[in-house]
Amino acid sequence: MEILVWAGAAVSLIGLFGLIWCILRVWGARRAKLGEDAMRKVLQKVLPVNTGALFLSVIGLMMVVIGILLQ
Known part of the structure; x- marks a missing residue:
């Protein structure tokens, strides 16, 4: 079950990097002071990535918890 814990941690980190990318992308768009339509396009592109x-x-966190509980 140790493999499940480490795999879950890796999956969770990939998700965390995705969330950080989304934050930086939107932050950069806000600093660029884009118009309403351009900002909407950026947000529409970021939303599926953010959800994923x-x-x-x-x-990943569920995998870690299940791996810990099964040990």
């Missing part, structure tokens, strides 16, 4: 990264983080 959050999903990966949650699945």
Whole structure:
């Protein structure tokens, strides 16, 4: 079950990096003072990545908890 814990930690880190990327992307768009339409396009592109990264983080944390409980 140790493999499950480490695999979960890796999946969770991938999700965390995705969330950080989303934050930096939107932050950069805000600093560029884009217009409403341009900002909307940026947010529409970031939203699926943000949702997927959050999903990966949650699945990874679940894997870690299950691996710890099964040890």
